[in-house]
Amino acid sequence: MIVSYQPGDSVLHRLNPMAKLSVVVAYCVVVFLLASIKMELACLLAILAIARAIGTRQVSAMMVSRFALTLFVMIILLQVIFTRTGTELVSIPLYVAHLVVTDDGLLIGVMSALRFLTVILISALFIVSTDPVALVYSLMRAGIPYRYGFMVILMMRFASVFALEVKTVCNAQKMRGLQIDEAGVKGLLRSIRYTIVPLIVSALSRVDGLVVSMEGRAFGYGKTRTFIVQDRYSWFDKALILSSAMAILLTLAGAAVGLYPLIQTMPWMRPI
Amino acid sequence: MTIAIPSSQMALVVESDANPNANRGGDPSSAVAISVRDLSFAFPDRRTYALRNISLDIVEGEFVVITGASGCGKSTLALALAGYIPHVIEGTLSGEIVVGGIKTVEAALCDLAVTVSLCQQDPESQLCTLSVQDEVCFGPENLALPVAEVLRRKDDALAAMGLSDLLGRDVLQLSGGEKQRVTIASMLAMHPRVLILDEPTSNLDPDAAEEVLASIETLRRENKLTIIIIEHKLDRLLKTADRLIVMADGEISLDGRPAEIYPRYVASLGGSEAFPTPPGAEPAPEGDMTLQARDLWFKYGERDALRGVSLTVRGGEFVGIIGANGSGKTTFLNCLAGMSQPSSGEVELEGGNVRGLKLSAIARRMGFVFQNPNHQIFENTVGDEIAFACRNFGFGRDAIEKLVRGIMDDYGMAAYERSHPLRLSHGEKRRLNLCSILPHDPSIIILDEPFIGQDDANTARMISALLHLKASGHTVLIVSHDMDLVFRYCSRVLLFDEGKIVVDARPERARDQITALGKRNFLPGAL
Numbered sequence: 001m002i003v004s005y006q007p008g009d010s011v012l013h014r015l016n017p018m019a020k021l022s023v024v025v026a027y028c029v030v031v032f033l034l035a036s037i038k039m040e041l042a043c044l045l046a047i048l049a050i051a052r053a054i055g056t057r058q059v060s061a062m063m064v065s066r067f068a069l070t071l072f073v074m075i076i077l078l079q080v081i082f083t084r085t086g087t088e089l090v091s092i093p094l095y096v097a098h099l100v101v102t103d104d105g106l107l108i109g110v111m112s113a114l115r116f117l118t119v120i121l122i123s124a125l126f127i128v129s130t131d132p133v134a135l136v137y138s139l140m141r142a143g144i145p146y147r148y149g150f151m152v153i154l155m156m157r158f159a160s161v162f163a164l165e166v167k168t169v170c171n172a173q174k175m176r177g178l179q180i181d182e183a184g185v186k187g188l189l190r191s192i193r194y195t196i197v198p199l200i201v202s203a204l205s206r207v208d209g210l211v212v213s214m215e216g217r218a219f220g221y222g223k224t225r226t227f228i229v230q231d232r233y234s235w236f237d238k239a240l241i242l243s244s245a246m247a248i249l250l251t252l253a254g255a256a257v258g259l260y261p262l263i264q265t266m267p268w269m270r271p272i
Numbered sequence: 273m274t275i276a277i278p279s280s281q282m283a284l285v286v287e288s289d290a291n292p293n294a295n296r297g298g299d300p301s302s303a304v305a306i307s308v309r310d311l312s313f314a315f316p317d318r319r320t321y322a323l324r325n326i327s328l329d330i331v332e333g334e335f336v337v338i339t340g341a342s343g344c345g346k347s348t349l350a351l352a353l354a355g356y357i358p359h360v361i362e363g364t365l366s367g368e369i370v371v372g373g374i375k376t377v378e379a380a381l382c383d384l385a386v387t388v389s390l391c392q393q394d395p396e397s398q399l400c401t402l403s404v405q406d407e408v409c410f411g412p413e414n415l416a417l418p419v420a421e422v423l424r425r426k427d428d429a430l431a432a433m434g435l436s437d438l439l440g441r442d443v444l445q446l447s448g449g450e451k452q453r454v455t456i457a458s459m460l461a462m463h464p465r466v467l468i469l470d471e472p473t474s475n476l477d478p479d480a481a482e483e484v485l486a487s488i489e490t491l492r493r494e495n496k497l498t499i500i501i502i503e504h505k506l507d508r509l510l511k512t513a514d515r516l517i518v519m520a521d522g523e524i525s526l527d528g529r530p531a532e533i534y535p536r537y538v539a540s541l542g543g544s545e546a547f548p549t550p551p552g553a554e555p556a557p558e559g560d561m562t563l564q565a566r567d568l569w570f571k572y573g574e575r576d577a578l579r580g581v582s583l584t585v586r587g588g589e590f591v592g593i594i595g596a597n598g599s600g601k602t603t604f605l606n607c608l609a610g611m612s613q614p615s616s617g618e619v620e621l622e623g624g625n626v627r628g629l630k631l632s633a634i635a636r637r638m639g640f641v642f643q644n645p646n647h648q649i650f651e652n653t654v655g656d657e658i659a660f661a662c663r664n665f666g667f668g669r670d671a672i673e674k675l676v677r678g679i680m681d682d683y684g685m686a687a688y689e690r691s692h693p694l695r696l697s698h699g700e701k702r703r704l705n706l707c708s709i710l711p712h713d714p715s716i717i718i719l720d721e722p723f724i725g726q727d728d729a730n731t732a733r734m735i736s737a738l739l740h741l742k743a744s745g746h747t748v749l750i751v752s753h754d755m756d757l758v759f760r761y762c763s764r765v766l767l768f769d770e771g772k773i774v775v776d777a778r779p780e781r782a783r784d785q786i787t788a789l790g791k792r793n794f795l796p797g798a799l
Contacts, residue, residue: 133402150400157402160444165647171611172648174631175640176708177664194650201646201694209397212356213455216390217411217462219400221382226413228405228422 001065003058003124005131010054012125017135018142019237024126026244031118033251037107040114047121054129062124063117071120072113079109132156141231147220158206162199169198304370305466305498306330306353306388311367313348313357322348324522326367330515332465333496337509337530339537340519342699342727346502349519350468353500354390355381372465385411389459393471393725395451404430404438404446404454411462429461432495433487448597449480453487460491466498467491474504474724477596477753478793485509504727507797510534547732548739550760561623562587562715562747563608568617570603570771577603578614579771585749585764587715590742592758593751594794595768601751604768605718608749610634622715636665639709641719645701646694654696654704655680655689662711675711683707683737699730706737716747723754735761759783759796767794 007013012020031043051059062068086104133153140149173194233241311326322345330336338346351357355376358365369376372387392398401407408429412422430436433453438446446454452472459467469488473481489512492499503509510516510530518526518537525540526533563585570578578600585591593601606612608619610626619626626634642648651657658679662672680686685707688696693704702722709717717738723731731754739761742748752758758765758779765782767775767789775785786794 133406153401157400157443161396165644168642168644169647171606171631172640172642173650175609175611175635175638176648176650176661177632177635177712179630179632179664198647198649201649202644205646206397209392209394210400211360212351212354212390212392213398214400214410215356215360215381216354216385217458218382218385218414219410221385221414222416224416226416226419226422228409228413228419228426230419 001062001067003062003127006056006058006128007131008054008056008129010129012050012054012129015129015240016231016233016237017130017138018231019233019240020126020130021135022241022244024122026247027122028119029248030251031115033255035111037111037114040111040118044114044118044121047118047125051121051125051128056125056128058128059121059124063121068117068120072117075113075116076106076109079112080105083108137227137229138231141227146225150219154210161206162203165199165202166195169195172198303332304329305332305334305372306500307368307370308353309368311349311352311369312365313352314364315361316363320522321364322522323352326522326524328517328524328527330466330498330500332498334498334514335492335512336498336500336515336517337506337513338500338502338517338519339504339506340525340727341729342725343697344519345522346519347470348522350390350470350500350502352376353466354388354468355379355384356390359384382414385464386415386462387464388466388468389462389464390468390470391452391456391459391472393474395448395455395475398455399443399451399458402443404435404441404443407443407454408458408461410458415462425461425463429457432460432491433457434490447480448476449483452476452480452484456484456487456491464497466500468500468502470502471504471725472501478755479596481753482793506530506534541728547728548736548761551739551763560587561585562621564620565604565608566618566620568604568607568614568619570600570607570612570614572603576771578607578617581617581771581773583766583773583776585716585747587745587747588742589747590738590761590763591747591749591766592762592764593749593766593768594753594755594758595766599768600771601768602720603771605640605720605749605751609638609640609718632664635661635714636712637714638716638718639714641702641705641709641717641722643720643724645698645705648705648708649693649701652692653689654685654691654693657693657704658685658708658711660708665712667712672711679707679710683710684733698725699727699733702726702730702734703737706734710741715745716749717741719748719750721751721753723752723757731757755794756796767791 027043031040034040034043048060048063051057080101081099083102083105084100086102086107088100088102089106090101092099092101133156136149136152140146170191173191178191178194306329308326308328311323312321313323314321326349338349340346348357351361352365352369353371353376355369355371357363358377359381365377371384374384374387376384399407401410405426408426409422412425417425427436430439433456435450435453435457438450438454443451443454452475456467456469456472472488473484476484485508488499488501491497492512501509501513506516513530515528516526516530516533516537517524518533518540526537561584563583565581565583568578568581569576581600581604593604595601603612607614607617610619610629610631613627621629621634621637649657651660655676658676659672662675667675677686680689683703683706685700685704688700688704693701696704706717706719706722719738722734722738726734735757738748738750742763750758750762759782760779762779765775765777765779766773767782767786769789769791774789775782777785783795786792
């Protein structure tokens with residue numbers, strides 16, 4: 001499942017991309033440090049509620065996608081299998097050994113899965129509501145070197161062009177009798193070989209054109225450049241950035257003083 | 273002011289006037305915009321020089337057209353004039369180029385960027401941002417100009433190219449002609465004194481090419497910009513050009529007023545002798561029906577790309593398909609070849625429905641040459657490339673060798689058998705593309721824009737090959753923006769418009785019908 005930017009005029013859409021990015025970072029830090037399934041669920045439901053409010057179905061679709069569900073189940077299973085602490089709930093006899101399921105394993109599994117799901121969904125919500133170009137320009141204005149910023153812009157610019165070229169090359173192979181669907185792995189490897197070379201040649205020819213076009217317009221002339229669209233931060237944007245920073249600090253402080261008991265049971269987070 | 277002409281070329285230049293500029297359109301009293309002295313250049317991996325002893329002066333405000341065969345050095349000269357040689361493309365360079373008083377070898381490329389701008393033939397590769405506004409502001413922003421100045425330049429450049437209405441548009445939504453005009457506008461925003469355009473219309477349909485050329489003419493009329501255009505198709509440009517320069521083998525072979533130089537250039541090509549004789553009026557084809565499309569509909573999202581297209585073609589027909597970009601031509605060919613499935617309608621190939629057939633099964637009877645030669649070159653030698661399809665179809669080794677040898681001999685590719693296909697010239701690659709679909713002898717040959725970027729000699733060779741295939745009973749379908757060739761050599765002309773075939777007739781009748789529809793850009797000689 002592919003999540004993409006969905007233009008809109010909601011409050012979320014109108015927020016400054018940097019403010020949204022700071023919220024996403026804070027959200028991820030907080031959900032990873034929180035050790036309460038109730039809180040994790042509340043965070044997840046909050047994301048779904050916001051997604052519903054801005055009128056997108058991409059976030060809920062992502063939640064029930066095969067990718068998200070597989071990841072959710074796999075994380076729980078791994079925690080159940082490898083966590084040995086806690087009270088034994090059930091012991092499943094296997095051919096080689098018994099699989100002991102503990103309450104810690106189950107709790108940590110569910111919580112870890114909720115954490116990953118929350119991070120995936122908050123990221124999806126960010127993507128759905130943020131114009132990627134506006135985000136890159138915001139990052140460049142915030143200090144990311146513009147040469148790196150334009151690498152991302154160029155990727156976005158040429159993604160659809162290359163997708164079309166891949167399709168054309170594959171069609172050209174088939175129209176010359178190459179049957180990748182019948183020849184299994186060998187056919188697939190042949191197809192990859194016959195696809196990569198034409199695409200590299202095409203990409204290099206585009207690079208030549210791009211270099212002439214960009215250098216011919218003084219790209220790289222100075223360390224800084226002008227941006228005609230200036231970043232505007234409303235009081236709400238500023239409040240969000242400040243709140244995000246506070247949330248990260250408070251959660252880290254809470255974790256440091258042992259406010260979240262379940263963390264103590266996780267071997268990889270146990271205080272030294 | 274003097275214009276240096278290499279002694280070997282003196283005889284070809286108009287000799288009668290004491291002042292060489294009097295023979296050209298430029299005002300002799302104007303300042304020199306470009307001065308080239310004894311310029312020679314060789315690419316690092318080549319033994320021969322791409323440019324040899326070029327000397328010329330171009331005065332401010334002059335409108336110069338440069339032409340010549342593929343590989344004669346036109347584009348290399350453009351890259352040198354704009355400073356990309358030697359700053360981006362290295363090689364062996366001698367001589368001197370001065371543009372706007374700046375020696376290109378000594379100046380930094382970004383300093384040259386405000387003096388000379390180069391616009392290339394493929395607009396898709398030159399647009400580096402996602403909106404028209406960002407694209408036109410890109411250069412002035414890089415110069416770190418104040419915001420107000422950037423915005424002023426953007427407005428001026430868009431107005432100069434008649435693009436003010438496109439300001440808020442996404443570049444991905446633009447047509448080919450609009451993209452090329454946005455590219456030129458983005459160059460104009462740099463306020464260059466010299467604008468060089470390398471085949472700016474070669475990838476465009478006639479309507480879009482007309483848009484671009486009209487904008488360039490307006491630019492020339494209303495600004496004192498020095499404009500240099502590199503082009504193969506000269507008819508339209510020569511009406512307004514001050515000067516025509518013809519290049520051959522890296523040298524300037526002719527230089528002067530278009531009215532004087534053009535006839536000599538045509539004579540040097542051997543006039544129309546290079547092209548095969550057009551077949552003339554032919555009886556209605558009586559061959560077997562090879563391909564039939566019935567009421568094809570195709571949708572891209574909400575847009576109908578094809579709206580009830582029907583067509584029957586027979587063996588021995590040479591069908592030319594014309595129409596604006598986005599009118600449905602390529603979608604139609606894709607449906608015929610089974611690469612796209614129509615939402616409704618049927619395609620029959622030699623009497624059998626193609627629906628459900630594998631592409632490889634269709635490919636056994638239908639050869640398809642795509643627009644970009646590099647997208648369909650897969651092997652490391654020309655011989656293997658021509659044998660590629662036969663190997664996939666399971667032909668025996670001896671049969672493949674015999675078929676490939678025959679094709680290479682017939683199409684003049686034998687000398688390149690062990691060469692890497694990617695080292696061939698553009699014209700040779702196109703010939704190789706055609707050769708690579710022929711050994712398994714498909715009855716239908718489809719070519720998408722086979723003449724783009726080809727000079728007259730290569731085009732003539734390709735036309736001869738297609739006429740030969742037609743004469744041997746093959747059905748040939750080509751999509752082309754070259755109206756002159758389509759009307760001259762095709763036995764049938766189809767005009768697509770908004771997903772429908774609006775004209776389907778023999779060339780002479782098609783000419784009348786297209787005139788009646790008011791689509792004059794789709795008539796021969798329009799551009």
